[in-house]
Amino acid sequence: MAGSVFSPVIHSAEQTPVKADVDRREVLDDVIDSENWEIGAKVGLMSIEDFESSLWLSGHLGYHISEHFYVKARYARAKAGLTSFEKLANTAPLLTDEQREMTYYGLNLGYNFLPGEIFFSENTVFNSIFSFELGGGSTEFAGDSQFTIDITANYRVFFTDGLAWDISMSDYLFNTEVTGESKTTHNLTFATGIAWYF
Secondary structure: OOOOOOOOOOOOOOOOOOOOOOOOOOOOOOOOOOOOEEEEEEEEEEEOOOEOEEEEEEEEEEEEOOOOEEEEEEEEEEEOOOEHHHHHOOOOOOOOOOOOEEEEEEEEEEEEEEEEEEEEEOOEEEEEEEEEEEEEEEEEEOOEEEEEEEEEEEEEEEOOOOEEEEEEEEEEEEEEOOOOOOEEEEEEEEEEEEEEEO
16 A cells, blocks of 8 residues: 555564473482491402412401591401312322311401492482501411411492492412412402491
8 A cells, every 4th residue: 555654563572481301310428427337248259379269258347437547357267279289189188178267367457538429320329439458467277377468459339328338359468388388379359248337
């Protein structure tokens, strides 16, 4: 239409806020708080030098001096199998059944470091920590009692503030003359178990 002026009409759109649909995970933050004492039990395998691998059973009682340091009394048992020499040679056994029984008891000083978390599922996280232990004790084996150095690395996962899953690798060093020569043996263990804190 002549003479008519058309003015554009601008419609302002209302801004609708967008809600972020984010699932928030609930993290289980259970750690040792006032529980200074620890008692635990483990089962695993011990590779006794010059002998077969054997079942390893151990128990411990620990006291946490601080957040980082703790002391732990340990007791463990294993039974040595046959040596390679006994398997190959048609000779009398080197040890009696009683002498093949190995018993260890000692005291360790431990240090906690590298705290972290482990994801068991999408919505569940547990605290974890590495620790290193160094100690000494006595090993009764082959009819002798020998001073033993214990070097241990631990990895613990805390299900609650009073219950933890404990995984460890240890090396027990002691002198022996079972094979006819005096030498320092390395006896490696891998064990896992449960620890209670109170």
